[in-house]
Amino acid sequence: MIRMETKKERVRKPDWLKIKLNTNENYSGLKKMMREKQLHTVCEEAKCPNIHECWAVRRTATFMILGDVCTRACRFCAVKTGLPTELDWLEPERVADSVVQMNLKHVVITAVARDDLKDGGAGVFAETVRAIRRKSPLTSIEVLPSDMGGVYENLKTLLEARPDILNHNIETVRRLSNRVRARAKYDRSLEFLRRAKEMLSDIPTKSSIMVGLGETKEEIIESMDDLRKNRVNILTIGQYLQPTKNHLPVIKYWTPAEFAELKEIALSKGFDHCEAGPLVRSSYHADEQVDQATKKIQGVSI
Known part of the structure; x- marks a missing residue:
């Protein structure tokens, strides 16, 4: 007899996802700097397990600009939702200063959705x-915006700023998109x-899918x-992890x-680069992705 799963039951997290965060001196120092400059990073907000590798080893980071309150309430995301009030035009300079201080090789700039703003x-x-x-000309720059209202x-x-x-990110498959x-x-x-x-045909484009x-x-x-x-x-392609009990549950943990x-x-199918794994996030090994894709675009017409 097959026992039906109840609402309280959860799919058990597999061993390959049980990773302890590394909060060494490099991490602590960088986190202190972020707070001093009043900046937010997705690395911290999402408790990313790759944060130490990216910040201290690969010299990459993902900044979240335009505040920390999102106008959307996606059912997979733990970022606060509500009606933002601030628009900080000094934020770009603080982000640039942090890029210099962290000596970043590659930086990803993402943001909360700002449907309250005409330009998104x-x-x-x-x-x-x-x-x-201006301040760090050798740093490659990736932008990860919302759809900005289309x-x-x-x-x-x-x-026009030429990232x-x-x-x-499309985030999920077509059938689940409206729900997620x-x-x-x-x-x-x-x-x-x-x-x-x-x-801009010479700039690589990129997207991400969560599975589970x-x-x-x-x-x-x-x-x-x-x-x-x-x-x-x-x-x-990465594994979806339920941030709180109020978010969508994990239906399946995909194996390595x-x-x-x-x-x-x-x-x-012709993608120039693909990162896929349980702990892969949109910005994982982003520095390698831009290098490889740019070279292929310059050498081969897609």
């Missing part, structure tokens, strides 16, 4: 890219990525095809072997 935050995004260019001019404002890579994401639309995200490539929310392997492959049809160069298979499928 594109202006502050662009100024942050320009400030980093407004063409907002994307144009951001891309090295444009990242926008708030206000964002699957096809609007694909259009956002397509338009970015049309505006009830999607099938066939649906993941369909999403890969959707991204390739819109000329996306880089794909990351299954992630390895998904990576091979993605590469066979």
